[in-house]
Amino acid sequence: MKVTHYTDIPGTEMNNDMVEGVTGRVLIGKNDGAKNFCMRRFDVDPGGHAPRHTHDWEHEIYVVEGNGEVLIGEQWHAISSGTVIYVPPNVDHQIKNSSDGHLAFLCLVPSVAPEM
């Protein structure tokens, strides 16, 4: 079992040609005994973005803080704290922080996906 605050889990800073200004954390994963799906949290600086990509597993996303935009397929949608997003397998997607504040979201993936 596990009871911890997300800030007590070390974050991985991500800055490369695909990702900018993102810190990622595996909150619950295989190391905790979770065999079916993995909970991650991503914090995005103002102007930052997650990768635009596609893969053959789904995302279940919940926005916990801030404002931004999500691309699904060819359409961008505004997102804010409390927005729920389901990205089916094999659909192009991206999340960006187009605001001047902090953006944070949970993104869960099934066990076939890389955890980070």
Added chain:
Amino acid sequence: MKVTHYTDIPGTEMNNDMVEGVTGRVLIGKNDGAKNFCMRRFDVDPGGHAPRHTHDWEHEIYVVEGNGEVLIGEQWHAISSGTVIYVPPNVDHQIKNSSDGHLAFLCLVPSVAPEM
């Protein structure tokens, strides 16, 4: 695909001998095409509580608002916004709102579990 605010999803009020002052919502589930796991949100009134129970699937929980307590096995732990909880299969557990404010958490289950 799905992009919506959780408040646009109808809630189910729960009050019985097991649950008190809880509103539950299936945020992402089989009706959305999600085959592997299900995202639910539960809002708990002050003094309210989810059921104390055990079952053979796991919970992945993230506290989004407020303060309360979680029982895992025989021990209670304080929880607050940002707390991450993994409850393994077949471990007794319960969440209660012992504060005078609102408590809300996400609780995800694998597809073998009932969605609500």
